[in-house]
Amino acid sequence: IMRDRSHIEETLHLNTAELSAEFTAAQKKLLDIYHTAIKPMEDAYKYNELRQYEVTDGEITSKPMILFLGPWSVGKSSMINYLLGLHGTSQELYTGAEPTTSEYTVIMHGEKFRTVEGIVMAADSSRSFSPLEKFGQGFLERLVGIEMPHKLLERVTLVDTPGIIENRKQQERGYPYNEVCQWFIDRADLIFLVFDPTKLDVGGELEMLFRQMKGRESQLRLILNKADTVSTQDLMRVYGALFWSMAPLVNVTEPPRVYVSSFWPLDYTGDTSRELFMKEEISLLDDLNQVIENQLENKIAFIRQHGIRVRIHALLVDRYLQTYYDKLGWFSDPYEVLHDIVSDPDKYYIFKSILAKTNISKFDLPDKEAYEDFFGVNPMANFKQLSYHCSWSGGCLLDKLEKAISHDLPALLNSINTTPDTCEEKPKNRWRRQ
Amino acid sequence: IMRDRSHIEETLHLNTAELSAEFTAAQKKLLDIYHTAIKPMEDAYKYNELRQYEVTDGEITSKPMILFLGPWSVGKSSMINYLLGLHGTSQELYTGAEPTTSEYTVIMHGEKFRTVEGIVMAADSSRSFSPLEKFGQGFLERLVGIEMPHKLLERVTLVDTPGIIENRKQQERGYPYNEVCQWFIDRADLIFLVFDPTKLDVGGELEMLFRQMKGRESQLRLILNKADTVSTQDLMRVYGALFWSMAPLVNVTEPPRVYVSSFWPLDYTGDTSRELFMKEEISLLDDLNQVIENQLENKIAFIRQHGIRVRIHALLVDRYLQTYYDKLGWFSDPYEVLHDIVSDPDKYYIFKSILAKTNISKFDLPDKEAYEDFFGVNPMANFKQLSYHCSWSGGCLLDKLEKAISHDLPALLNSINTTPDTCEEKPKNRWRRQ
Numbered sequence: 062i063m064r065d066r067s068h069i070e071e072t073l074h075l076n077t078a079e080l081s082a083e084f085t086a087a088q089k090k091l092l093d094i095y096h097t098a099i100k101p102m103e104d105a106y107k108y109n110e111l112r113q114y115e116v117t118d119g120e121i122t123s124k125p126m127i128l129f130l131g132p133w134s135v136g137k138s139s140m141i142n143y144l145l146g147l148h149g150t151s152q153e154l155y156t157g158a159e160p161t162t163s164e165y166t167v168i169m170h171g172e173k174f175r176t177v178e179g180i181v182m183a184a185d186s187s188r189s190f191s192p193l194e195k196f197g198q199g200f201l202e203r204l205v206g207i208e209m210p211h212k213l214l215e216r217v218t219l220v221d222t223p224g225i226i227e228n229r230k231q232q233e234r235g236y237p238y239n240e241v242c243q244w245f246i247d248r249a250d251l252i253f254l255v256f257d258p259t260k261l262d263v264g265g266e267l268e269m270l271f272r273q274m275k276g277r278e279s280q281l282r283l284i285l286n287k288a289d290t291v292s293t294q295d296l297m298r299v300y301g302a303l304f305w306s307m308a309p310l311v312n313v314t315e316p317p318r319v320y321v322s323s324f325w326p327l328d329y330t331g332d333t334s335r336e337l338f339m340k341e342e343i344s345l346l347d348d349l350n351q352v353i354e355n356q357l358e359n360k361i362a363f364i365r366q367h368g369i370r371v372r373i374h375a376l377l378v379d380r381y382l383q384t385y386y387d388k389l390g391w392f393s394d395p396y397e398v399l400h401d402i403v404s405d406p407d408k409y410y411i412f413k414s415i416l417a418k419t420n421i422s423k424f425d426l427p428d429k430e431a432y433e434d435f436f437g438v439n440p441m442a443n444f445k446q447l448s449y450h451c452s453w454s455g456g457c458l459l460d461k462l463e464k465a466i467s468h469d470l471p472a473l474l475n476s477i478n479t480t481p482d483t484c485e486e487k488p489k490n491r492w493r494r495q
Numbered sequence: 496i497m498r499d500r501s502h503i504e505e506t507l508h509l510n511t512a513e514l515s516a517e518f519t520a521a522q523k524k525l526l527d528i529y530h531t532a533i534k535p536m537e538d539a540y541k542y543n544e545l546r547q548y549e550v551t552d553g554e555i556t557s558k559p560m561i562l563f564l565g566p567w568s569v570g571k572s573s574m575i576n577y578l579l580g581l582h583g584t585s586q587e588l589y590t591g592a593e594p595t596t597s598e599y600t601v602i603m604h605g606e607k608f609r610t611v612e613g614i615v616m617a618a619d620s621s622r623s624f625s626p627l628e629k630f631g632q633g634f635l636e637r638l639v640g641i642e643m644p645h646k647l648l649e650r651v652t653l654v655d656t657p658g659i660i661e662n663r664k665q666q667e668r669g670y671p672y673n674e675v676c677q678w679f680i681d682r683a684d685l686i687f688l689v690f691d692p693t694k695l696d697v698g699g700e701l702e703m704l705f706r707q708m709k710g711r712e713s714q715l716r717l718i719l720n721k722a723d724t725v726s727t728q729d730l731m732r733v734y735g736a737l738f739w740s741m742a743p744l745v746n747v748t749e750p751p752r753v754y755v756s757s758f759w760p761l762d763y764t765g766d767t768s769r770e771l772f773m774k775e776e777i778s779l780l781d782d783l784n785q786v787i788e789n790q791l792e793n794k795i796a797f798i799r800q801h802g803i804r805v806r807i808h809a810l811l812v813d814r815y816l817q818t819y820y821d822k823l824g825w826f827s828d829p830y831e832v833l834h835d836i837v838s839d840p841d842k843y844y845i846f847k848s849i850l851a852k853t854n855i856s857k858f859d860l861p862d863k864e865a866y867e868d869f870f871g872v873n874p875m876a877n878f879k880q881l882s883y884h885c886s887w888s889g890g891c892l893l894d895k896l897e898k899a900i901s902h903d904l905p906a907l908l909n910s911i912n913t914t915p916d917t918c919e920e921k922p923k924n925r926w927r928r929q
Contacts, residue, residue, distance in 0.1 A: 293771040294778070297734065297755060304735045305750040308742030316739040321731060336767060337727040344728070 062328040066146055068339075072346035073353065075212040087357055087477050091364060092121055094473065098465035099368045102458050105450055106378045107443075108371050111427060111435050116367055120248075123189035124169070125217045125356045127349065128245050130270060131255035133160035133224025136286040140255065140324040141168060141219050145211055148326040152209055154221060164205045165241070166221040171208025179204025193244065200236035216353045220245060225266045243273050250352050250359060252277065255284045258291050258299040263306040271310035278311060282348065283319040288338060289329040296321065296334070320345045357477055365470040372462050373426065376415050379447040381432065384409045399441060403433045496762040500580055502773075506780035507787065509646040521791055521911050525798060526555055528907070532899035533802045536892050539884055540812045541877075542805050545861065545869050550801055554682075557623035558603070559651045559790045561783065562679050564704060565689035567594035567658025570720040574689065574758040575602060575653050579645055582760040586643055588655060598639045599675070600655040605642025613638025627678065634670035650787045654679060659700045677707050684786050684793060686711065689718045692725050692733040697740040705744035712745060716782065717753040722772060723763040730755065730768070754779045791911055799904040806896050807860065810849050813881040815870065818843045833875060837867045 070076055095116070103109060103116075129137040138154040138161065145168070147153040152174055155161050167182065167190065179201040183194040193204060203223070222245070246252060252274070263271075274281050285303065288296055304316055311317060322341040329335045352359075381402065388398050388409075406412060406429050416423055451457035504510055529550070537543060537550075563571040572588040572595065579602070581587040586608055589595050601616065601624065613635040617628040627638060637657070656679070680686060686708070697705075708715050719737065722730055738750055745751060756775040763769045786793075815836065822832050840846060840863055850857055885891035 293768065294774050297753075297771070300731065301734060301738045301750055301753055304738035305742050308739050316735055319731075319735055333770060334727065334768075337731070340728050 063148075063326050064328050066326075068343060069144065069146075069346060070212075072343055073213060073216070073350050075216075080215070083477070084357060087473060088122060088360075090473055091357075091361060091470075092118065094465050094469050095121060095364055098461040098469065099364070099371055102371050102375050102450075102462050105445070105458060106371075106375045107435075107439055108374050110438065111374055111431055116364070117186055117189060117191060119185075119187050119189040119191065121360065121364065123218070124215075125250035125352050125359070126189075126220060126245075126248055127217050127251045127253065127352070128220045128222070128249035129253050129255060130222055130242070130246075131224060131253075131284075132257070132260070132267065133162075133226055134158055135224065135255045135257040135260075136325060137224065137253075137255050138162050138221055140253070140284070140286065141221055143325045144219070145213060146326075152207070160224050160226060162221055162223050164203050164223065165245075167204070167206045168214065168219040168221065169206060169208055170211060170214035170218075172210060174207075174209040177206035177208060179206070182206045189248070193241075196236055196241055196244070200241060203236060217250075217349070220249070225270065239269060239273065242270060246273055246277050246280075249277070249280055250356070251349065252281045253284055254281060255286050256303065257287050258285055258296055259287070261299050261303060261306075263310075268310055271307060274311060278313045278317060281311075281317045282345070283307075283317055284324070284345070285319060285321045287323055288321045288334070289323045289331055293333050318348070358474060361470055361474045361477075365466060368462060368466045368470070369421070370425075372459075372466065373415060373419060373421065375447060375459065375462070376418065377411065377427070377432065378444055380411045380414055381406070381436065382441060382444055382446050384411060385441050395441075399436060403429075403436050406432065497582075497760050498762050500760075502777060503578065503580075503780060504646075506777055507647060507650070507784050509650075514649070517911070518791060521907060522556060522794075524907055525791075525795060525904075526552060528899050528903050529555060529798055532895040532903065533798070533805055536805050536809050536884075536896050539879070539892060540805075540809045541869075541873055542808050544872065545808055545865055550798070551620055551623060551625060553619075553621050553623040553625065555794065555798065557652065558649075559684035559786050559793070560623075560654060560679075560682055561651050561685045561687065561786070562654045562656070562683035563687050563689060564656055564676070564680075565658060565687075565718075566691070566694070566701065567596075567660055568592055569658065569689045569691040569694075570759060571658065571687075571689050572596050572655055574687070574718070574720065575655055577759045578653070579647060580760075586641070594658050594660060596655055596657050598637050598657065599679075601638070601640045602648065602653040602655065603640060603642055604645060604648035604652075606644060608641075608643040611640035611642060613640070616640045623682070627675075630670055630675055630678070634675060637670060651684075651783070654683070659704065673703060673707065676704060680707055680711050680714075683711070683714055684790070685783065686715045687718055688715060689720050690737065691721050692719055692730055693721070695733050695737060695740075697744075702744055705741060708745060712747045712751060715745075715751045716779070717741070717751055718758070718779070719753060719755045721757055722755045722768070723757045723765055727767050752782070792908060795904055795908045799900060802896060802900045802904070803855070804859075806893075806900065807849060807853060807855065809881060809893065809896070810852065811845065811861070811866065812878055814845045814848055815840070815866065816875060816878055816880050818845060819875050829875075833870065837863075837870050840866065 099116075129141065131137055134157070136156075138156045142148050142153050142156065145152075154166065154168075165179075179193075180198075182188055182190045182204060183201055185191065190204070190206075193200065222242075254270070283303065285296070285300060291299065300319065300321060303319060307316070320341045322338040322345070323329055324342065329338055384402055385398060388402065389395060402409060402411075412423075412426055412429070415421075415426065447457070447459050450459070455461075533550075563575065565571055568591070570590075572590045576582050576587050576590065579586075588600065588602075599613075613627075614632075616622055616624045616638060617635055619625065624638070624640075627634065656676075688704070717737065719730070719734060725733070734753065734755060737753060741750070754775045756772040756779070757763055758776065763772055818836055818840075819832060822836065823829060836843060836845075846857075846860055846863070849855075849860065881891070881893050884893070889895075
């Protein structure tokens with residue numbers, strides 16, 4: 062027997078919400094702020110060479126990314142098939158009891174069903190996947206995109222991943238598995254880490270994955286899938302064991318949410334906990350819906366955070382330049398002076414002065430070592446000090462960036478949260494219900 | 496509606512097993528080995544002054560102790576009432592929503608119902624509670640015994656405790672709470688740590704209690720009581736949170752068993768998980784039954800362990816004596832010599848020589864500091880060397896002790912585990928089923 066799917070469409074408002082003009086306008090405004098106030102500063106001080114982390118237009122306009130991770134054959138692909146209702150169709154992802162997913166599969170919206178090679182996805186800078194190019198051809202061969210028209214994919218992009226296989230050597234994969242995982246983990250808006258209760262063993266690779274969640278704990282959700290295949294008593298044992306194994310690896314006060322259910326189209330085996338499983342499924346869908354509804358807020362916050370980092374970088378480079386020119390006399394060797402400063406910036410209070418000026422935690426400052434490399438590649442002469450980045454017509458770069466951080470972006474955030482026309486609480490959903 | 500109780504009597508074989516003659520004989524034999532082979536050595540080298548831990552006859556013949564711990568009003572007393580079927584009788588322990596148990600209540604077998612004052616229990620050396628005297632009058636006033644005729648109490652002794660109240664200051668109790676808990680924890684054959692899912696907060700006192708379980712993890716069982724009062728989804732959350740909070744405090748690979756049920760006579764609220772709750776209750780009763788069936792094995796192992804410690808102590812004192820007499824010349828100051836040896840026994844390889852001789856781990860050796868105190872109180876002249884503890888008729892103390900450890904006690908253990916008369920597997924139960 063197949064289960065009814067109406068609760069999925071209902072909880073996610075798939076048929077009752079459309080992309081509002083307001084949403085599109087706010088997204089355009091965000092792009093605009095980024096391009097006029099943040100990007101010029103990035104370019105002026107080559108921020109992307111420090112972090113190797115450029116923000117592309119694709120990332121600003123991209124949909125929330127839902128990442129599926131976990132051991133092999135726990136039902137990750139089946140869960141995606143279930144959420145999208147692909148079971149029995151030709152678009153269905155291949156699933157099975159052996160490891161079946163050997164590729165990172167990005168399932169996204171498109172006018173018609175088609176697959177996109179990884180190498181093509183990475184080349185297209187309007188997509189948010191172009192930075193993946195740095196993981197090499199070996200990885201791009203393991204990356205594939207699937208486009209299809211789907212209401213849910215209008216809202217989110219799903220990423221299926223090859224299952225964790227313990228005891229496999231890193232080099233056998235042909236690409237840096239941990240780094241690739243970290244890239245997706247860092248960008249995912251929701252991370253579903255899926256488990257099968259009948260084979261829950263926390264080995265080295267899974268342990269590594271848990272550790273990679275550092276800083277992303279609030280995006281992490283655990284799923285004890287196929288929960289209907291074991292007795293309730295066994296399920297409780299496994300559930301407890303999961304928290305037990307996870308506790309030393311995930312360093313947060315509150316445990317991550319664990320959803321216990323069976324995410325596939327067939328009816329639950331047995332009768333005992335079907336009410337629980339359905340409630341858990343709806344809780345998970347609510348969770349997913351929150352991510353959809355808050356995506357613009359999240360994106361604005363992300364861009365503002367990015368702007369703050371760019372500002373710190375600009376202030377640091379400016380300070381390095383100032384120190385460099387102060388120290389550089391007529392007869393001194395520029396190379397010696399540079400080396401002296403970058404090898405021990407603390408002697409010149411470079412980082413301390415930024416701390417004093419910016420009200421940020423010292424833990425958020427970049428590494429000194431990163432700047433040693435940075436100035437090794439980019440000579441001081443390549444940069445102008447901040448005071449020179451001003452123009453009669455456009456004002457100063459720093460002023461614009463600071464205005465974006467302290468005014469424009471907060472105002473944009475406010476504008477989408479206010480309730481201008483009615484007194485009743487406006488749904489946060491930019492996907493306006495019709 | 497009251498629940499049926501037949502599964503309790505059935506799982507614990509309350510009506511079908513009686514104390515066998517074999518059991519009584521083996522217990523007598525154990526007492527005999529202790530008194531002829533271990534106790535004389537204890538006395539000769541004042542072992543109880545080192546450890547402050549004398550084994551009394553009461554402890555050898557005592558029944559398995561089941562300890563109930565946990566926050567207040569989680570249902571510890573109700574659970575005891577339920578197990579004993581006291582609900583509605585005049586023997587019922589007082590229960591309620593406020594902290595109701597202010598005393599350590601020892602519920603044990605007796606010919607008729609009566610209460611015994613703590614001060615009386617501590618004075619009676621045939622009971623296993625006489626060592627509790629050391630916690631002072633303030634504690635003895637908080638200790639009470641209840642005797643009643645009961646099939647379950649013929650097999651085990653139950654100990655109810657005052658609930659943990661977080662944020663209460665230690666001195667307000669009027670006795671050393673942590674030490675008292677540790678005493679019971681160290682001696683309990685089964686420790687039921689009971690929780691209420693609606694008020695699970697792990698505070699300082701509970702944290703301390705978890706830490707006190709070190710070395711006793713295999714006796715520890717957690718109980719999520721009143722599990723029928725919350726929804727299954729909430730129950731799962733709390734269950735996970737319990738493992739999560741416990742993991743950093745309990746340092747074992749496997750998590751302790753957590754039983755999820757509702758241990759009181761009334762029928763479960765709601766219908767969802769009644770099958771689970773009943774299965775969990777039966778698993779707990781099975782667990783309890785194992786302790787009853789294995790009590791003699793456990794006791795023999797305990798006495799053998801005790802014998803090993805007494806032997807190490809005797810060998811150490813002997814070595815101290817030998818070193819002392821070797822060093823003591825005609826003109827040396829005995830006090831100086833003693834001080835020199837006890838303050839740095841490693842200089843004379845005292846502990847190393849015992850390690851070499853006894854095949855024990857250095858972590859099982861007593862502290863050097865303990866012997867500094869020991870010889871401060873007991874002058875060397877009080878002791879004779881091991882070689883003098885031999886007699887024509889009785890042989891040497893050390894030989895007898897070593898024979899008990901390596902032969903007599905293992906043989907006794909074997910005798911109760913063998914199946915002399917039939918080929919079918921004999922039930923481990925000394926409580927022979929009729």
